[in-house]
Amino acid sequence: MRPTTRGTRTTIADVAALAGVSTAAVSKVINQRPGVSAEMRRRVLAAADKLGWVPSSAAAALRGAATRTLGLVLRRAPDLLSVDPHFSVFIAGAEDVLGPRGYGLQLHLVGERTGAEEATYRGLAARRAVDGVILTESRLGDPRFELVRQLGLPAVLVGTPWNDDPLPRVEAGPQDRGMRDMTRRLIQLGHRRIAYVGGPEDLVHTVFRREVVTSELSAAGLAPVRLVSTPFAGVEAIRVTEELLALPDRPTAIVFGNDVMAVAGLGAVQRHGVSVPDEVSIVGHDDLPLGELLHPRLSTVRLEVRQLGRAAAIELLRTLGVQDLDEVHVDPPSFIERESTGPPPDDTGAR
Amino acid sequence: MRPTTRGTRTTIADVAALAGVSTAAVSKVINQRPGVSAEMRRRVLAAADKLGWVPSSAAAALRGAATRTLGLVLRRAPDLLSVDPHFSVFIAGAEDVLGPRGYGLQLHLVGERTGAEEATYRGLAARRAVDGVILTESRLGDPRFELVRQLGLPAVLVGTPWNDDPLPRVEAGPQDRGMRDMTRRLIQLGHRRIAYVGGPEDLVHTVFRREVVTSELSAAGLAPVRLVSTPFAGVEAIRVTEELLALPDRPTAIVFGNDVMAVAGLGAVQRHGVSVPDEVSIVGHDDLPLGELLHPRLSTVRLEVRQLGRAAAIELLRTLGVQDLDEVHVDPPSFIERESTGPPPDDTGAR
Incomplete structure (x- = not known):
């Protein structure tokens, strides 16, 4: 009969009893200390296995071992x-x-x-x-x-x-590839008035991504219509989008710092009766699974999150010394062109 | 000078040394065991505080205390x-x-x-x-x-x-309120052909919610156009929505088991050139923050997640015996009527 009863846990004493050894011997086996015969080791491990006992992570941590x-x-x-x-x-x-x-x-x-x-x-x-x-x-x-x-x-x-x-x-890496390709593609589509609505100012990646957009625009002789830094929140994205739509030189493309802001911006543009992408193109960042479910499907810079x-x-x-791990593989960011981006409207030059 | 050095952790020995007592005394204080004077207790706690030392959760767990x-x-x-x-x-x-x-x-x-x-x-x-x-x-x-x-x-x-x-x-609780109010409201708006696309069949809440919808429809002399059970995934929601749109007796309202499925369904309906809510009403479940960002804003059954x-x-x-906890408060589910629901189209009876 198993010594475990409902509501109680198997202990080192149960294992020692079943293996017919002392608890000190069990401890030696588990901690891989010397002074244990191969036979004793086998008996202890078999007993531990039979009882479903694993050394408590508390005990392991006290020895400096892993908490997993x-x-x-x-x-x-x-x-x-x-x-x-x-x-x-x-x-x-x-x-x-x-x-x-x-x-x-x-x-x-x-x-x-x-x-x-x-x-x-x-x-x-x-x-x-x-x-x-x-x-x-x-x-x-x-x-x-x-x-x-x-x-x-x-x-x-x-x-x-x-x-x-x-x-x-x-x-x-290369970390700048997605933002660079995206900015180039917007320029190639004919956009000249591009706004960038990024995340919080104190994040290293906010500054980095903004610089990629700015430098690519600059290389094409352009400057961003607006560079805005906001919290990563839908309500902020809506507020900024409404401000951008009200500008006399309204942007023809708005690039957001993440997909949630882009979804919020997309909704705000549509609610104003402005068509996406015919009148305004929208770009997100991250390529979260949700973007593909929307209509129009969200164009975005894919980060392999x-x-x-x-x-x-x-x-x-x-x-931490764990063995047999897979090789790390992270694809570089890339621009995923879906339905929320397209050429700017024909009257762009006239505004 | 603090006995802590870069890369090492403060130990019970550091606390004992600073307090000028034995480690056994520190242990007694921490474990609230007898045999410790008030003065010793004060010195130990002051030293622990000064060194930023808290007893390891590993040690606490071994004593049967909390891992927090x-x-x-x-x-x-x-x-x-x-x-x-x-x-x-x-x-x-x-x-x-x-x-x-x-x-x-x-x-x-x-x-x-x-x-x-x-x-x-x-x-x-x-x-x-x-x-x-x-x-x-x-x-x-x-x-x-x-x-x-x-x-x-x-x-x-x-x-x-x-x-x-x-x-x-x-x-x-009452758990059925949201689904009940939602179904009644759709009927009141004039919907007669309502489809329900719920979550996985083995979940208690899938069965429960479906029964609420069915019983409310039945009370109004109606039966659901379709009752579908699917994984909680956008791609499944799109597939089912497309099937529903192709039905000769196409539903005028589709109720989904969660908001993500509803977002996917909304996108699928719009992509078919069918207007929401003018031709088809869409309802989600949970009221996740995203629904309010969409255009049209998602009507949904709010679960106070x-x-x-x-x-x-x-x-x-x-x-677990923790003191000074707030009272538990959970509002009942409720129907949040936003923009993705409305009266069915006029030609409904003619179909």
Whole structure:
């Protein structure tokens, strides 16, 4: 009969009893310490297997071994997460790698309250709750790189670090390809009045992407109609879109910093009785699954978010010494031309 | 000078040294054991505070104390999570409660592979990785209720359990109100040909919601044009919508099991040159933030997903003995009438 009863957990004592050895011997086997015969080792592992016993991650963590949990601390407010599936896709990618290996992802949404992010990392390290952390969205003056080093927390960054920090990282390179191809294509279609509505000003990728758009326009002798920096929120995108539609030199193409802003902008343009793409072209960023469901289907710069999630998990596991990992593969960003972009209206020059 | 150096963690020995006591004394203070003077207690806590030291959750778990982590195991494939922001909103709600208390949420996406879900719960229990689990989306023949009891894992279910299982739960009651009001409103607008495209057949809420629609139609002497059960995926919604549009008795209203399916259906209808809501009304379910950004704005049955996330976290923490929790509050589902629904076209009777 199994010593486990409903509501109680199998313990090291149960394993020792079934194997006919001491708990100290079980501990030696599990911790791969010397002084255990091959036969004893076999008996202990067979007993552990029979009882479905795995050493508690608590005990493992005390020995400095793995908790089999990675941490992901997002500074976005819960509100923004709920609108933007970007992080759902990223998490899905990480889970592609972690799930089959029995690893979990510990998620913290800390919002932008001062000190909340730092306190969360300190708590994770102090409680030894995770084996390492995945960092996303490097910011200007980002304090996290120094913090995780100070805390001894293994970490991998997704994207380009602020100030060329040497933290291990994964990124989709060449990173500028998608934005560059997209801007060139809009120019080629005949657009001369292009507006760029990017994300928050303190994100490294906001600044980077904006510079790619600006430099490509500049190479064609053009300047953006407007460069706007907003929170990644639908309501902000609607407000900015309405302002752009009211301009005397209304843009013929509006490029948004993510797909949710683009969906909001698309809706706002249509609601004003302005046709997409006949009168205004709309471009998103990320290529989330939703864009393809809309009418017109959303043209967007594809960021391989799912691949980035996988790559980040693989790189962090590699840092932690996990074996037999797949090679990391992240395709460069690319422009996905669907139905929300087209040539500008004929009267463009006359405005 | 602080004994912490870059890359190492503060240990109980550091705290003992700073307080001028033994590590055993620190342990007694932290574990609230007897035999410690008030003065020693004060010195230890001051030293711990000064060094930013908190007892490791590993050590706490070994004593049977809290890991300050709750588990959420989702049987959805990562693919579906990445399309449907439902769980992002739910997680955001849970984080509203957990974040400020320093609790984390450990997330596992196990997909539908046989045995993966059970193995994950067993692993969480065996490794003592979480204090308890939140269960969502009860299924017909759901094995999880018995499993978590067997594993001794505290659990709270969101929604209605299969077979009236007595597990603690949170739900938005009266649960039928939203679907009932929505169906009545469509009938009142003049719709006689209504199709219902629900979620997977094995979910308790799929069956429940479908029955509400059917019974309301029946009370008005009507029957649904079609009742379809599909995975919660955009591509399925598009396929079904196209089939419905091709019917000789085409429905004048299509009700979908979630907002993502409704967005996909809306796009499919518009792509066929059929006007929403003038020719076909579209209704979603959940009221995710995205629906309001579309043109036309999506009419939907609001499920208070965020409130449910909060309530589930609160109830589970209460089960775990956490004090000073807010009261649980979940509003009943309600029909949110926006722009994607209206009266059926005049020629409806002639078809």
